[in-house]
Amino acid sequence: MLTRAEHRTSRVAGIAALLCVGLALAAPLAVLLSHGGGTGVSSSQGDYLLRITRFTLLQAGLSTLLSLLFAVPLARALARRPVFPGRRWLISLFAVPLGLPPLVAALGLIEIWGRNGIANKGLGLLGAETPFSIYGLSGILIAHVFFNLPLAIRLILPALERLPPEYWKTAANLGMGGLSLFRLVEWPAMRRSAAGAAGLVFMLCATSFTLVLVLGGGPAATTLEVAIYQALRFDFDPGRAVLLSLIQVGLTLVVMLALKLISAPTEAGDTKGGASNRPDVSGGVHAVPDAMLIGLGGVFVGAPMAAVLVSGLNADMSRLLGDALFWRAATTSLLIGLAAASLSVMLASLLVRARYSADARPGSAMMGLLAGLSSAAGSLTLLVPPVVLGAGWFLMLGGGTGQLLAPLAVITLVNALMALPFVMRVMEPAHQGTMERNGRLSMSLGLVGLNRLWQIDMPAMLPALATGFVFAVALSLGDLGAIALFGSDRIVTLPWLLYQKLGSYRTSDAAGLALLLGGLTMGLMILADRLGNRNGSGLR
């Protein structure tokens, strides 16, 4: 609920934000196209492209399906168990994979699922003769579920926790069983955020690269992202890289539209720590399967991270922490992360508000377009490979030697764009909520414009802002893509340093850095969750 003037400001600001995002995406692609003079795709490449496109969609579809298949019952179990020791830790832990460089996660996963992993050793003790191999589709799926199951849970859980406590009392009073409660209450509440999460997971899996190659077992497991990388890097054919990027964007959007994963007004956001008590399922009968499910989920996500932790602890931590280069990298990473997150949250706020404002006038084609573009902005950015964006921007800036500000700005911009879909998904429902709760009151009090923004809407959205901000920082912390082209001896980030160590036999140092990186993400997440809770509870 906004005043007429606020509507106008929201729409204008939203259009400005859209222009920024559009320009940031389109300009580098256009520059790359003109530079490379696109060579197109020959017919022999056509077959190859068809094959990898099919595989891209297949693995992304299966990964999404599996992630959601487990995320829904797990989110449900967590909502049913609002109090147990370590619950908040577990939910914070679920944000950590987001901030882990894929290679680090892959090595952690292999400690558990690999040929010599714990799972195989366990089976060996049980008498299995040949080790099972995860390399291939199964490995890709395990890795993608590891990354995306916790993300989906974090996006779905708030939808359940936001339901009024009377629902559960009524359900208990009427004697609704687990199945009918799920069918009639829980699933309808989760459906929208599950669709939003599925869309995000599908995009993340469709653009997956390192995990697919490392765990895929061979070139039969090749995604479009690999072809884009190859086109830009080894063949240096910017034209083809852009063309393939556009194919990737188009195909993914088509699939998501077809599955209605994109139009869903995403519902997610502030995971308030204290969920409602659940008299409907307080009996011991329900507790055991819930505990088992939560336990299994926690082990599945936690074990590879524990493996990262264990190999990290073998590193010489005091030397790593005493290294000035580490502190430089950590500071640079954090500064870039903070800047990117600020930018991302700002853009997301404008887009979310514009979309809300546009939705308030159904029937107008212009407003429909604005709403559609605003939500598309929250998807497209993830589908254009960072390495392509980075290269385009690099070209536009005419190189990067000697300059510091320009490359830093580009890295920040690219990271902010990558985080946009996450941040928007977190902020949208919170914004919707504050509009519904405080809209009328603010207007009746004459609280309008900036005044209202600062005194009412911002504080009310603080939990979501904090979560979105930290999501963005975490993503940026783990990202290597945007920096890879610019690299200079003066810009050193944590993942960059980590890969540098890995690239020169210093595996144990790299493991130590991975531990620090994961710890940093975890710390930030806990901070955001606590901050969100404190302010959230004061407002409820």
Next chain:
Amino acid sequence: MRKYRFLPSALAALFPFIATPAVSADKALTVYTYESFIAEWGPGPKIEAAFEAECGCDLKWVGVADGVALLNRLKLEGDKAEAGIVLGLDTNLVAEARATGLFEAHGLDTSAVQIPGGFSDDVFIPYDYGHFAVIYDSEAIGTPPASLKELVEGDPEQKIVIQDPRTSTPGLGLLLWMKSVYGEDAAQAWQKLSKRVLTVTPGWSEAYGLFTSGEAPMVLSYTTSPAYHMVAEETNRYQAAEFSEGHYLQIEVAGLLANAPDKELARQFLGFMMTPGFQNEIPTNNWMMPAAPVTMDLPEAFSKLVSPETTFLYSPEEVAENRAAWIEEWLGAMSR
């Protein structure tokens, strides 16, 4: 109070961008290279100190991910590159690099350069080399394959991790190695080998990470890799397998950019590159073989390394011409 120990470095870190020392020199030379060359533990910092002492100039490094990224950066920047020297391309990239027209003949006497099989070029000068090799974990494998043929036809349960020729230099190296040995039959050989391949990684780091974490007993790397483990980690566990057919060679070269701001200084650097002041830093910092004489005593480990009698090397032009077709052949064979 342990926690205060890091305070000074933390404070310095708050201002990371002004951390580069200000050198008061009139002359300056910028060198593009790959990042591991200029890492704290790489040869870059020592070479910088040695060259600056000699030239009274300021040497600035700019490091990108690897040799391929180096070439791409040049292509993106064109004649706007501010560097005088590009250091770190390998021979497979030389043809493309030459074709950019951005390089100029060095005009130097390169008689000091000694490379197995010989290498001479009017634009690019080698500064180090290494042979690709299969590294094995001696605790997991008693008798390593003694030839590429044995590798291809060996027990499929003994796995190897290789790199993808579409995205990595060693991956392309193995592709060319197989082609050198098997020629027309390379596709069939790849098909056989594919049963032994645990997985194909996008780059060297991922493959080597899998190998050292014990996931596979063999990995494609360099003959010099065991030297690192022997010198820095004091273990003989990881060794290179010597193949009777011979090993494929990787040569890393540097070249002079036609738009170098100070060509005289750039040439001075190329000259310096062939002297012990530069070459001494290569073996135990870049873990490659020096391309010119050194005045240091190489660690004992280097004498234990595999030193191939036969060396394979396609000319840059052959590689440029056939790479796409050979990769397609590889894809076909490996995707079966």
Next chain:
Amino acid sequence: MTQEPAIAFDGVVYGIGDLGAEFSFRREPGTVTAILGPSGAGKSTLLNLAAGFLTPDSGRIRIDGRDVTGLAPAERGVSMVFQDNNLFAHLDIRTNIGLGLNPSLRLDAAAWAQVENALERVGLAGFGKRMPATLSGGERQRVALARAFARRRPLLLLDEPFDGLGPGLAADMLGLMLEIRAEVGATVLMVTHDPDEARAAAGEILFIARGRIAADAPAAGFFERRDLPDLEAYLGGAAKN
């Protein structure tokens, strides 16, 4: 044969210390009791214990002579109406009522007729297909009463059900509730903070303060009592508001 009380709390203890509560009382069938007291005194705790949302640490709760202390909410023969959110917002009105008849929504034609009948009873005939959001607050509470009517449970628990409806509307609803109570023959426990509501509807009062029953008395003349400091503080505070 002596008649069993409709509901009885025997030494029911929940929680400890300042937050703890301890209740003992009984009510005859067909009575209407208003539960009053300052906020945070334990009114809702009492109702939640009766409904089975909370389990007492000790003591027994009996409904119609049956010990229900360990029973699940649905097994106690209780209907409940809250101040808000009685209806699942995404389900239409008839589904919301139908769930009261069968929690898995397996209803035959007769049951659906019962749903229509209940809607008619509260004056909302033809509203079955509408969504809760399209109804006014008063209409939504009527639906909640319709569900309680359809369920015909012996004990009706009301948690400030007519709060925020405005005096006229609240009085109408109170009247409707009393009619329905009479038709079903239920016993009512109603939490309220409105002395007028208590006067108008209830025959008996439970006055709660600091987790204890400070007074258990007939409604007639209760508010004129001067022997309860808690009551005076409560009424004085209420008057100031």
